[in-house]
Amino acid sequence: EIVLTQSPATLSLSPGESATLSCRASDSISNYLAWYQHKPGQAPRLLIYHASDRATGIPARFSGSGSGTDFTLTISALEPEDFAVYYCQQRSSWPPVFTFGPGTKVEIK
Amino acid sequence: QVQLVESGGGLVKPGGSLRLSCAASGFIFSDYYMGWIRQAPGRRLEWISYISSDGSTNHHADSVKGRFTISRDNAKNTLYLQVKSLRAEDTAVYYCAREYSTSFFDYWGHGTRVTVSS
Numbered sequence: 001e002i003v004l005t006q007s008p009a010t011l012s013l014s015p016g017e018s019a020t021l022s023c024r025a026s027d028s029i030s031n032y033l034a035w036y037q038h039k040p041g042q043a044p045r046l047l048i049y050h051a052s053d054r055a056t057g058i059p060a061r062f063s064g065s066g067s068g069t070d071f072t073l074t075i076s077a078l079e080p081e082d083f084a085v086y087y088c089q090q091r092s093s094w095p096p097v098f099t100f101g102p103g104t105k106v107e108i109k
Numbered sequence: 110q111v112q113l114v115e116s117g118g119g120l121v122k123p124g125g126s127l128r129l130s131c132a133a134s135g136f137i138f139s140d141y142y143m144g145w146i147r148q149a150p151g152r153r154l155e156w157i158s159y160i161s162s163d164g165s166t167n168h169h170a171d172s173v174k175g176r177f178t179i180s181r182d183n184a185k186n187t188l189y190l191q192v193k194s195l196r197a198e199d200t201a202v203y204y205c206a207r208e209y210s211t212s213f214f215d216y217w218g219h220g221t222r223v224t225v226s227s
Contacts, residue, residue, distance in 0.1 A: 034213040036154075043113075043204065043217040044154070055215060087154055091212040096168045098144070098156035098212075 131205030
């Protein structure tokens with residue numbers, strides 16, 4: 001089973017700064033990786049799929065890159081509403097299992 | 110707009126059962142695979158189950174296999190999760206989500222909380 005790890009666990013930044021979040025897979029997953037934003041009490045929100053495609057309605061300040069085992073989510077110029085927990089996620093072809101990383105919390109410095 | 114609204118959670122004793130529901134609207138429900146994902150307190154998101162658009166195929170995570178069953182009623186635009194033999198470690202917020210491109214989840218509900226405690 002593929003394991004996802006994320007770093008750092010917490011990122012303390014000020015509004016206007018850029019955030020770089022990392023997700024690493026224990027084996028190659030090509031570009032089958034998604035990023036989600038999750039705020040307390042809210043539904044998780046799909047940001048990026050297929051490693052670099054922005055989901056519908058997602059602002060251009062969110063961008064994803066990477067393939068194989070190493071992936072990055074970049075948030076340029078953090079807005080106040082961007083402070084949240086970010087999860088990466090992949091799906092194994094067989095058995096069909098979806099796995100999530102442990103998350104990176106982006107908090108206000 | 111796409112809406113997913115979960116219900117059916119609550120406080121249940123160990124060994125008990127519940128049926129969670131997810132009412133879908135704003136899209137053609139019968140065209141999409143659907144899934145359930147949960148988040149226990151202080152833990153990462155954990156995928157539990159998915160079901161094909163016509164309900165003929167489903168898969169469950171090993172952690173719930175044999176205890177949880179996913180199903181759907183396309184006539185009622187509703188997704189279900191029957192949960193039984195509940196354990197303390199099943200305490201979590203349970204989300205339903207629409208699958209996108211067979212690999213991701215593009216819309217999620219706000220979740221329903223299940224607490225297993227005596």
